[in-house]
Amino acid sequence: MDISPLLQHFRTHDTPLVLSRGGDLAWDDAELHRSAGDIEGYALLALVPGVLPWQRARVLLRTLADSQDGLDDRTRAILAKTTKALMFGLPPAHVITVLLALRRLRANHKHVTRAVLAFVLEHPDAGELIEARRPALADCFEHALGKATARACARLIAEGDTGSGYLRRSLLRFTSDPATAIEWVRALYAPGTHGAVAPQEPPAPLDPVGEHTPIVTPTNRGDIAATLVHLYRGGPAAELRPALAGYVAEATRGLPRLPGNVAMVLDTSGSMRGYGEREWAVMSQAVALRLVLDQVCDRLTVIETGNDAAAPGPAVGAGTHGPDAVAGAVAGEPRPAGATDLASGLLDALEGRPDLVVVVTDGYENLLPGDLARAVASLPRAGITTPVVLCQATFTRGDDLALRDPAPALPHQPFWHQDDFAGLLPWTFAHCAPGHDWIKAAMLTRLEGGRT
Structure with a gap:
């Protein structure tokens, strides 16, 4: 199937x-x-x-x-x-x-x-x-x-x-x-009145119910991203890093491990920082996804793609997960700068022969516009069949993405809140071979009451 x-x-x-x-x-x-x-x-x-x-x-x-x-x-x-x-x-x-x-x-x-x-x-x-x-x-x-x-x-x-x-x-x-x-x-079977108003809402909703406030800010999009925003703003790292590890552990509690090699192309260009009231919102949400994937995947390799990005992150293998791994992953939080070069990041990611490549970006490609789409189109001709998906970090659920689609041929999914991870992870892993068993295990955990 x-x-x-x-x-x-x-x-x-x-x-x-x-x-x-x-x-x-x-x-x-x-x-x-x-x-x-x-x-x-x-x-x-x-x-x-x-x-x-x-x-x-x-x-x-x-x-x-x-x-x-x-x-x-x-x-x-x-x-x-x-x-x-x-x-x-x-x-x-x-x-x-x-x-x-x-x-x-x-x-x-x-x-x-x-x-x-x-x-x-x-x-x-x-x-x-x-x-x-x-x-x-x-x-x-x-x-x-x-x-x-x-x-x-x-x-x-x-x-x-x-x-x-x-x-x-x-x-x-x-x-x-x-x-x-x-x-x-x-x-x-007793006499009664047919046509009364039936309940419209199910008693046990299948999807997690999030408590989203009507006004979106950089710090009310989930605990992981909010803590990262405070870190980016220069908050007390000695207090924030342990809290961050705790929030990541809670978000991944009960989730099975994906027995595969996942490469993440992380956009760290200047647009990811944002400005004004949106500053750090998109970058923090992207890094939150990175931290969650780090805890769920047996092996995660992160390639940062900003023009001034740090060297590609090290591969994270089995045995390095937990609070120390979270602290290490954010010890040098990416500082967005420069233009976006997603195509080079994708090619670097494919060198490790991963089971899946996840491109995480806000969708703005301003170094060589259309380069990612051209690179994706060339992969089958080069005999490369590795699945590639695009996860777009947005500020709100209603962001206009019409001009933010760097590779229309790629499967893509937006996310703006930590609650979105519950659906984003299964959608992402569905594109790789180990994902089928992961989804079954994750849904069985939900079914048994391990997660809400």
Whole structure:
């Protein structure tokens, strides 16, 4: 499974799933989803921050619709946790569309039964959802158990049966809280008003929720960058460096290591410094990404590309990570100066035969404009297939990048806040061979609650 284009599709294709009144399902990229192999990796890819809700709904649909025959217990457990995270992390209307589509597709697997009953009877907003979407949820409930069995269970509950053998075998064995399940089945078949307002926000958002202030400054774009700004401004290094190491450790806590060789071309030209109220903002964010990559990658080589840049940073290998490594990485913080020469930095980076080259820049290329694009275009003709990605450091999410695209052919992704790293790292690593396993491991950590 080539995860790089698949992840890009997940983050850009926002067409909704549409289920017509006649039951026809409009799913314009069904073949792409069905052709994705490695069902475990495919499902976990939906948890990457930045994946669009309707794409996550498609992953939920395919994961539930497919048979799990032949899968081992570990994989089934991962798929069960992933589908539950998606069901409770997506807008409820998206999930109901998926469940009705499963009914239309006649998907009757046991994992579908468990998933449908978990959504209908265990959702934190079950009461409001039943009031708002009673007919749809009743259809889903009857599809999960079978119409005759579902209605028999509802009749027994209405008659006061809360624990007969039939009820336990047919319904309660699929639920984690039988008493609550009985309450919601009673509500599902009780007279009520259809058309109430359903909850719009999921109870467990899949993407990290950042606390961004309305006014952006160089020091409210994440703790790592803020500390670096204070260092650049001449703050007390004896106090700031230990704090910086702590913030980097917190940002990378629980993340797996990438067993590969990554080269980073770091733009240290004069434009990276900025001016006025934006001074040091972009440079500090770029260096923050460098420090995070340093802790995550087994081997990171940094090539600084300012006209007056220091010599290329040393390769950082296994065993040099931790607070001392962070302190060493910023001991001679790059002081932006001169013009941008990204093409030379790229060629220097490729000499080490890395698994991936990450170009980090603000996008201004003013030494030889277009040189990076020409260098990138020449790589295939030279037999060089190393993946190269462009990460653009910006001041805000809304920066105009129309005149800041030095290599349009390169995959590129902007970032402006430390919170963006949660989605930026998987997107970056998806372009290299070791990245597939890294993304699976990172999303499993999120799924197990190791990171929020």
